[in-house]
Amino acid sequence: MSPYRRSSAGIWLAALMVLGLALAYRPVERGVQGGSHVIDGDSLRVQGVEIRLKGVDAPEMRQVCSRAGQAYRCGEVARRALEARIGDRPLVCRIEGRDRYARSLARCRVDGQDLGAWLVREGLAVGYRDYEAEETAARGRSAGLWAGEFQRPSAWRHEHTRS
Numbered sequence: 001m002s003p004y005r006r007s008s009a010g011i012w013l014a015a016l017m018v019l020g021l022a023l024a025y026r027p028v029e030r031g032v033q034g035g036s037h038v039i040d041g042d043s044l045r046v047q048g049v050e051i052r053l054k055g056v057d058a059p060e061m062r063q064v065c066s067r068a069g070q071a072y073r074c075g076e077v078a079r080r081a082l083e084a085r086i087g088d089r090p091l092v093c094r095i096e097g098r099d100r101y102a103r104s105l106a107r108c109r110v111d112g113q114d115l116g117a118w119l120v121r122e123g124l125a126v127g128y129r130d131y132e133a134e135e136t137a138a139r140g141r142s143a144g145l146w147a148g149e150f151q152r153p154s155a156w157r158h159e160h161t162r163s
Contacts, residue, residue, distance in 0.1 A: 030094070030095065031092070031093055031094045031095055031106075032046045032047050032049045032093050032104075033046070033047070033090055034090050034091065035047070035088070035091075036086055036091045038082050038083040040061050040078070040079050041058025041059060041075055041079045041081075041124060041125055042078070042116075042119070042125055044082070044086075044091075044108075046091050046093055046108070049093075049095075049104055050103045050104065051093055051105075051106045052099050052104070052105055053105075053106065053107070054096055054097075054116065055116050055128055055129060055130025056116040056119050056127060056128055056130070056131065057125055057126050057154060058075065058079075058082075058119060058124060058125035058153060059074040059145070059150065059153050059156070060156060060157060060160075061073075061076060062075065062160070063150075063151070063153065063156050065145060065150035065151075066148045067148030068148065074145060074150060077144075078124040081124050082115070082119065082124070085110065085115070086110050089110050089111060090110075091108045091109065091115075092108065092110075093106040093108040093109075094107050094108075116130065116131060117131055120134040120138060121137060121138055121143070122138065122143055122144050123139075123142075123143030123144020123145045123146045124144050124145070125153075126145070126152055128154075
């Protein structure tokens with residue numbers, strides 16, 4: 001066998017290996033749909049895929065907010081509201097990346113409505129680089145979190161994360 005054929009075969013083999021790795025380790029799926037399980041106010045599981053809703057930040061499950069001088073577990077309120085909004089209807093999620101915990105970042109819809117936009121518009125979550133108009137509207141109506149006092153979830157996590 002000539003040296004040219006050997007090196008040519010090696011190049012093809014290397015190209016096939018790279019292609020195989022690229023196909024095997026796709027960093028992002030295109031989407032997932034079906035029944036869901038709500039984990040908290042901004043994360044859920046759809047068909048076994050753990051999803052973090054992109055562009056929103058809901059209060060943490062242990063986070064406490066206040067309204068009219070009364071403390072309430074705003075993270076639990078957000079989770080229950082998301083669960084009620086979805087009910088037993090199927091979700092359609094478009095996965096757009098992964099977060100630092102390897103969860104899929106996605107925009108999900110139920111009955112054609114964007115869940116992230118709904119959460120922010122209802123004052124159950126704040127926008128995180130997205131949904132500015134919905135947050136402004138919620139703040140203007142004193143909806144949900146905006147009806148009282150709360151700490152942004154990112155600030156709350158920063159204060160309550162153990163080093």
